[in-house]
Amino acid sequence: MQTYRLMVTFNHLDGEMVALDGSFYQVKMDGVAYPVKARQQTPFAVVTQFDVDQDAVLPADLDYQGLQQKLDRLITNRNHFYAFRIPGRFRKMMVRSVPAQLPPYRPLAEVVKEQAVFHYEDTEGTLIGFYAPDYMQGLNVPGYHFHFLNRNRTRGGHVLDLQTGSGKIEIDEISEIVMSLPHSPTFATLELAQDQAKSLQQVEKK
Numbered sequence: 764m765q766t767y768r769l770m771v772t773f774n775h776l777d778g779e780m781v782a783l784d785g786s787f788y789q790v791k792m793d794g795v796a797y798p799v800k801a802r803q804q805t806p807f808a809v810v811t812q813f814d815v816d817q818d819a820v821l822p823a824d825l826d827y828q829g830l831q832q833k834l835d836r837l838i839t840n841r842n843h844f845y846a847f848r849i850p851g852r853f854r855k856m857m858v859r860s861v862p863a864q865l866p867p868y869r870p871l872a873e874v875v876k877e878q879a880v881f882h883y884e885d886t887e888g889t890l891i892g893f894y895a896p897d898y899m900q901g902l903n904v905p906g907y908h909f910h911f912l913n914r915n916r917t918r919g920g921h922v923l924d925l926q927t928g929s930g931k932i933e934i935d936e937i938s939e940i941v942m943s944l945p946h947s948p949t950f951a952t953l954e955l956a957q958d959q960a961k962s963l964q965q966v967e968k969k
């Protein structure tokens with residue numbers, strides 16, 4: 764079994780964060796992946812120690828939807844979490860990043876209207892992502908969530924669409940999660956019971 768040091772997707776607000784093999788990057792509005800400084804903080808992150816439990820060949824000519832359908836056939840327990848590491852060559856890659864936010868914070872659905880979208884053709888790199896079960900509604904985005912980092916680790920973002928070329932799908936099945944909550948006064952009084960599912964569904968997709 765192959766083990767990688769670390770793998771991540773984290774989110775939003777002043778960019779899209781992505782980590783691969785223990786290195787963290789922040790993809791800002793210019794589409795550039797900047798190495799994250801040690802003192803930087805984030806309100807939300809999904810991180811795992813990535814072990815390859817299963818792998819498969821990445822079929823050619825899948826769009827993002829087709830890739831998710833392929834992954835649907837590979838994952839066997841829909842109530843577990845999965846992490847994915849998909850190194851390959853992609854014929855097309857459409858990614859976005861979001862602008863920095865200042866208080867008072869607006870809903871993500873509004874922020875995303877100002878997103879910057881980048882289209883790359885014939886690019887090599889790695890898709891990094893997670894599958895979260897439906898019962899995670901409200902805590903995370905149920906279903907698939909992918910970020911991309913190119914081979915030189917200079918550009919990337921939150922995946923909106925793609926077309927596969929060739930590569931490998933590596934899968935880590937996860938049956939245990941640890942959740943850390945913020946200590947900030949803002950978080951202490953936030954109204955979080957309202958159903959965010961619909962607006963999240965909208966902003967995470969094309």
Ligand SMILES: [Zn+2]
Binds near residue numbers: 773779908909
């Ligand atoms: Zn994202």
